Amino acid sequence: MSGRSRRCLLLLEKCKNMKQLKQTHAQIIISGLGNDNFALSRILAFCSDPNRGSLSHGWRLFEQIDQPTMCICNTMIKAFLHKGEFIKTIEMYIKMLQNGLYPDNYSLPYVLKACANLQNSGLGEQIHGSSVKLGLLLDVFVGNTLILMYSICGNMESARRIFDEIPWQDAVAWTVLISGYAKSGDVDTARLLFDEAPIKDRVVWGSMISGYVQNNCFKEGLQMFRLMQSTDLKPDEAIFVSVLCACAHLGALDIGIWIHRYVNRIVIPLGIRLNTALIDMYARCGNVGLARKLFDEMQQRDVICWNAMISGVAMQGEGEIALKLFSEMEKAGFRPDDITFLAVLTACSYSGMVVEGLQIFNSMSEVYGIVPKGEHFGCVVDFLGRAGLFEVAKEIVERIPSTSSPSEKAIAWRALLNACCHHRETQLAECAAEQIMRLERHSGAYILLSNMYAAAGKYEDAKRIRKMMGNKGVEKTPGCSSIEINGFVHEFVAGEKTHLHMEEIHELLQKMNKHLEG
Known part of the structure; x- marks a missing residue:
């Protein structure tokens, strides 16, 4: 390689923007390296850089290459994946096969991630087959990405089979599988896997904590966090965000304050994500003043x-x-x-x-082009019902698009039923309850309607609704409440007798009742 060629390649490494790259590319062509695969791969790598490059320019350059190498093809596949162009990632993979090139342990993980983002498990299975034929299934990157792909696509049976087949499971494999089960709602299996994991690094702990929180098992998430504290591992930002979310939903202000102090003590930077979690926790727990203070102090x-x-x-x-x-x-x-x-x-x-x-509801679609969901309709119906504007509320409910899911429609009808029961609008309440019973199998509508009749002295109607509920096999969901005492969250379900201090609680309640009666 001539001295001029070397200088061109050195200039290529120093490029900071597309203008400089194009100038250097011209020098490379003049120096006789226009078809050099190494030079072309470096140019394409620069074009695929999301901050400095131009993927469209890189693609035009790629199309002019007569015989692209595997390295060049992998560069383009990776570029499309990171750009979020998942269809083009697949197309690039197919083009590579058409050029007679076999994928390697770099190509397959990129393509499998594209399949995962597209929720295309069928294509993912074909890539799986290719990895077996090419003898790449035992590669740690390919195996872990297959587990990831099947997990994201909701096929946990296949994800577990791959996990069991690979010769060794590193922390990534355990994390991906635990997260997959948690995201599918099977936190019990996720916990069993966590307990079995021989390697429990910060990421594995984080996957289990976030898994509990994502499935509304907030108390268990906090308990898992306490267990982690008995190890030498320090939580990272993601773990703190999950734990603060649990505190917010449980109303555990004391624990939330302690976590805030802990974050400051171990000097974790308060980025947007962690700051937002703190704001949400303080606001939900009733300390809006401190939430607003944190919000006002944010730079971004x-x-x-x-x-x-x-x-x-x-x-x-x-x-x-x-x-x-x-x-x-x-x-x-x-x-x-x-x-x-x-x-x-x-x-x-x-x-x-x-x-x-x-006005705000109308601006959703008229100004911002956002289609309202069941929750939005429910809020509107709620404030119209509170104001006694039942006919307007009914009209709003009937405007819900036919394409909306039954659960979305039920949310709005439930809001109308609740308002009608509060104001004893019997006829409209019956209409709303009928719609809810048609849309979902839930005890709430029956209970509300029955209570409304009982409050109005219509006991026969109340009995009729309860009987209907029994005939259809609808069971009442027990109520649940929680309270934080000395940094511990205690949860109570209606009718339970398993709490360790239940006898003491009953004794105290009896004393309180006697005191009130006296």
């Missing part, structure tokens, strides 16, 4: 952060503040999403702001 914000702050003040019934925040968000150049509108509509519902709520 995103839509999720704005949503957390708006939701927090909404839940405290601060409708005007929520609307003001929504206005500030729009002025700051952030585009609200469906969660933003749900938070604002909830604020309108809690604060009885009917006119403002209807």
